[in-house]
Amino acid sequence: xxxxxxxxxxxxxxxxxGGRQGGRGGRQGGGAFAPPxxxxxxxxxxxxxxxxxxxxxxxxxxxxxxKGLSHPWALAFLPDGTMLVTERAxxxxxxxxxxxxxxxxxxxxxVNGGGLSGLKDLALHPRFTQTRWVYMxxxxxxxxxxxxxxxxxxxxGTSLRGVKxxxxxxxxxxxxxxxxxxxxxxxxxxxxxxxxxxxPNSYSGKILRLRDDGTVPPDNPFVGxxxxxxxxxxxxxxxxxxxAVNPAxxxxxxxxxxxxxxxxxxxxxxxxxYGWPVISHGRxxxxxxxxxxxxxxxMEQPEVVWVPSIALSGMAFYTGDRFPRWKGNSLFxxxxxxxxxxxxxxxxxxxxxxxxEEIRREPMLRELHQRIRDVRQGPxxxxxxxxxxxxxxxxxxxxxxxxxxxxxR
Amino acid sequence: xxxxxxxxxxxxxxxxxGGRQGGRGGRQGGGAFAPPxxxxxxxxxxxxxxxxxxxxxxxxxxxxxxKGLSHPWALAFLPDGTMLVTERAxxxxxxxxxxxxxxxxxxxxxVNGGGLSGLKDLALHPRFTQTRWVYMxxxxxxxxxxxxxxxxxxxxGTSLRGVKxxxxxxxxxxxxxxxxxxxxxxxxxxxxxxxxxxxPNSYSGKILRLRDDGTVPPDNPFVGxxxxxxxxxxxxxxxxxxxAVNPAxxxxxxxxxxxxxxxxxxxxxxxxxYGWPVISHGRxxxxxxxxxxxxxxxMEQPEVVWVPSIALSGMAFYTGDRFPRWKGNSLFxxxxxxxxxxxxxxxxxxxxxxxxEEIRREPMLRELHQRIRDVRQGPxxxxxxxxxxxxxxxxxxxxxxxxxxxxxR
Numbered sequence: 001x002x003x004x005x006x007x008x009x010x011x012x013x014x015x016x017x018g019g020r021q022g023g024r025g026g027r028q029g030g031g032a033f034a035p036p037x038x039x040x041x042x043x044x045x046x047x048x049x050x051x052x053x054x055x056x057x058x059x060x061x062x063x064x065x066x067k068g069l070s071h072p073w074a075l076a077f078l079p080d081g082t083m084l085v086t087e088r089a090x091x092x093x094x095x096x097x098x099x100x101x102x103x104x105x106x107x108x109x110x111v112n113g114g115g116l117s118g119l120k121d122l123a124l125h126p127r128f129t130q131t132r133w134v135y136m137x138x139x140x141x142x143x144x145x146x147x148x149x150x151x152x153x154x155x156x157g158t159s160l161r162g163v164k165x166x167x168x169x170x171x172x173x174x175x176x177x178x179x180x181x182x183x184x185x186x187x188x189x190x191x192x193x194x195x196x197x198x199x200p201n202s203y204s205g206k207i208l209r210l211r212d213d214g215t216v217p218p219d220n221p222f223v224g225x226x227x228x229x230x231x232x233x234x235x236x237x238x239x240x241x242x243x244a245v246n247p248a249x250x251x252x253x254x255x256x257x258x259x260x261x262x263x264x265x266x267x268x269x270x271x272x273x274y275g276w277p278v279i280s281h282g283r284x285x286x287x288x289x290x291x292x293x294x295x296x297x298x299m300e301q302p303e304v305v306w307v308p309s310i311a312l313s314g315m316a317f318y319t320g321d322r323f324p325r326w327k328g329n330s331l332f333x334x335x336x337x338x339x340x341x342x343x344x345x346x347x348x349x350x351x352x353x354x355x356x357e358e359i360r361r362e363p364m365l366r367e368l369h370q371r372i373r374d375v376r377q378g379p380x381x382x383x384x385x386x387x388x389x390x391x392x393x394x395x396x397x398x399x400x401x402x403x404x405x406x407x408x409r
Numbered sequence: 410x411x412x413x414x415x416x417x418x419x420x421x422x423x424x425x426x427g428g429r430q431g432g433r434g435g436r437q438g439g440g441a442f443a444p445p446x447x448x449x450x451x452x453x454x455x456x457x458x459x460x461x462x463x464x465x466x467x468x469x470x471x472x473x474x475x476k477g478l479s480h481p482w483a484l485a486f487l488p489d490g491t492m493l494v495t496e497r498a499x500x501x502x503x504x505x506x507x508x509x510x511x512x513x514x515x516x517x518x519x520v521n522g523g524g525l526s527g528l529k530d531l532a533l534h535p536r537f538t539q540t541r542w543v544y545m546x547x548x549x550x551x552x553x554x555x556x557x558x559x560x561x562x563x564x565x566g567t568s569l570r571g572v573k574x575x576x577x578x579x580x581x582x583x584x585x586x587x588x589x590x591x592x593x594x595x596x597x598x599x600x601x602x603x604x605x606x607x608x609p610n611s612y613s614g615k616i617l618r619l620r621d622d623g624t625v626p627p628d629n630p631f632v633g634x635x636x637x638x639x640x641x642x643x644x645x646x647x648x649x650x651x652x653a654v655n656p657a658x659x660x661x662x663x664x665x666x667x668x669x670x671x672x673x674x675x676x677x678x679x680x681x682x683y684g685w686p687v688i689s690h691g692r693x694x695x696x697x698x699x700x701x702x703x704x705x706x707x708m709e710q711p712e713v714v715w716v717p718s719i720a721l722s723g724m725a726f727y728t729g730d731r732f733p734r735w736k737g738n739s740l741f742x743x744x745x746x747x748x749x750x751x752x753x754x755x756x757x758x759x760x761x762x763x764x765x766e767e768i769r770r771e772p773m774l775r776e777l778h779q780r781i782r783d784v785r786q787g788p789x790x791x792x793x794x795x796x797x798x799x800x801x802x803x804x805x806x807x808x809x810x811x812x813x814x815x816x817x818r
Contacts, residue, residue, distance in 0.1 A: 260769065261714075281703075281716075283766065285768070286762065286768065287761075287766030287767060287768045294704060294710075295703060301702065305670075305690070307714050307715060308715075308769070352696075353695065353696040355696060357695075357698075358669075358692060359669065359694070359695065360717070363747070
């Protein structure tokens with residue numbers, strides 16, 4: 001009975017979806033050899049909470065903190081409990097006590113909001129309580145020079161004051177921001193399909209290292225090297241959609257999507273080349289391998305790779321106390337998709353051993369069929385997720401029912 | 410509502426499972442850095458049929474042909490519609506008109522039925538209607554020399570007559586059998602964790618090429634080469650649990666499991682080395698990468714790779730008429746697991762473009778939460794699956810409800 005219920009529920013979800021997207025199955029009939037479309041709407045999310053069975057932490061409760069977010073991209077927690085959320089079209093939203101403020105924050109830079117471009121990541125200055133600086137990454141309009149911009153402004157409790165662009169690339173796409181243990185601002189720039197990621201005179205497909213005012217730190221790996229942009233910290237990236245400091249080691253980790261297979265997580269080290277588009281574990285969307293060999297001397301191998309792809313998004317190392325069996329051994333990575341039907345975003349828990357080596361992965365939350373855009377740990381020790389939808393949601397993962405007692409053995 | 414129903418159903422399944430396996434969650438609490446146990450029972454399978462939403466073929470019906478098979482491993486279709494199924498403990502079962510004969514077939518060789526060893530694959534002679542020969546692979550008892558044996562016997566309608574062992578290895582484990590387009594019998598031998606797969610004087614981790622009487626074809630790639638066993642066709646295999654001839658090209662494809670990541674499909678060519686345990690895309694169960702580079706000159710790269718693993722099992726290229734959108738572009742690969750909870754066997758449809766390059770994968774049947782051991786296409790054009798359980802089942806996939814008409818666009 002349980003299984004039939006599952007099948008029927010999946011059918012319901014699919015029907016709702018089919019109606020909204022105008023019959024994808026029909027469209028695909030004539031093109032069995034074409035790649036599938038990348039964008040699809042998820043089935044509507046209920047009001048929750050949703051009780052989910054999981055692995056080491058067996059019972060989870062997923063709470064819908066708020067809906068009403070249009071393609072939210074990134075989440076930041078202010079010390080007073082306020083949450084800031086970027087919306088891709090170029091709005092910054094405030095959530096206080098679980099309530100989404102209807103009025104977007106003023107003072108946000110103008111962005112190119114077309115396609116998948118727009119306002120992207122958020123980062124707080126390491127000494128935010130003193131400086132009040134909020135950093136934003138975004139795709140700039142063509143008439144403002146295009147490429148990625150990085151701005152910062154001072155948070156006065158309700159809006160951003162004195163917003164100023166401290167850096168702009170002129171090429172590539174805006175991706176994640178993260179402050180390192182060294183106090184420097186790491187800014188990831190997407191490279192996409194061109195040769196930019198291997199061109200040291202282009203910002204495309206690079207992770208940059210900047211001082212908090214956007215200037216070049218003199219100890220950057222390519223400072224003073226002819227033909228190299230001095231902001232470059234690492235190169236050969238495709239779409240660095242995830243970036244986070246590993247709290248156990250202080251290393252900067254970045255994640256990027258491959259095309260058809262080859263999503264990867266890398267430990268970012270100065271001056272290294274991560275290979276795109278010369279080497280990859282994936283295939284191009286139409287079928288040929290990106291590279292005959294996924295390895296080349298002088299280029300880095302990923303720490304974690306996904307074949308096939310999950311279309312990874314934001315990620316967070318878990319250090320909280322709410323989930324003792326996750327603490328210190330888990331990296332949670334968002335995924336926009338997995339498989340074909342039922343279309344299924346997810347998060348994946350990458351589990352590490354005491355040496356920081358991956359020992360397994362646990363797909364989670366596929367039951368919700370939502371594309372996940374960002375994953376963050378809250379100061380309260382819960383995990384927070386943003387869903388990538390026109391009516392996107394902020395979700396909070398809490399412990400569910402108490403775990404069953406261990407049997408005596 | 411649909412989503413909550415899903416969660417509850419999953420909880421039901423999990424509860425049933427937890428009860429049977431004695432609280433895995435509890436066992437794992439003290440060993441967060443140990444690999445997860447490999448064996449787990451699936452939740453009980455209902456009586457079906459199950460209606461499942463799918464991708465290009467949108468509606469599937471999964472029919473339970475029969476239950477009552479103990480760890481079935483392989484399936485073969487006789488010309489008169491009879492189906493033969495091996496059970497790992499060493500029995501050969503007959504299914505006629507959908508009814509499982511209670512009496513196993515007599516004349517089957519004695520096997521080592523311990524652990525994951527036992528009676529394994531079945532293959533019919535290419536001219537079965539004349540020769541009536543059924544071939545079997547199996548793990549031999551230690552007192553009979555161990556390793557893999559290959560026997561053949563003549564099917565007389567109810568039993569096997571004149572069963573004779575035509576080949577034995579003395580090392581390695583029994584895996585798949587397949588007749589090639591060239592009329593030769595390909596026999597796969599597992600290599601496991603040792604160095605055997607790279608040792609040309611060992612059968613371990615090899616795919617062998619034999620004549621139909623078990624003798625060596627004189628045109629084998631290593632015939633006459635000192636230090637090489639003359640039956641060897643390819644080397645460097647780990648666990649070749651899948652083997653099938655690609656009907657579009659005539660190539661022999663083989664699949665093998667990696668440990669923690671690195672399941673792969675390879676096109677098997679004479680004399681080639683597929684790299685295990687020197688190169689792999691996976692990690693060892695405890696975390697370290699099998700190899701720093703997954704590539705080495707002179708060793709073959711997989712055609713299709715899974716990271717993380719699905720614990721692949723049997724596979725079948727689809728050439729039937731029952732599913733027009735699958736015909737000629739699909740390889741169905743069984744999987745024993747996927748992720749942690751809900752524990753989920755599956756099949757994956759690997760979709761190829763017109764050049765035979767992979768363009769995507771479609772996970773299917775995860776809703777059933779059954780480990781899949783073998784996948785075959787029936788002469789009736791349906792797909793048949795065996796579930797790897799103590800009370801295992803034979804499943805048949807048929808078209809479900811007619812597809813919704815394509816909207817005008």
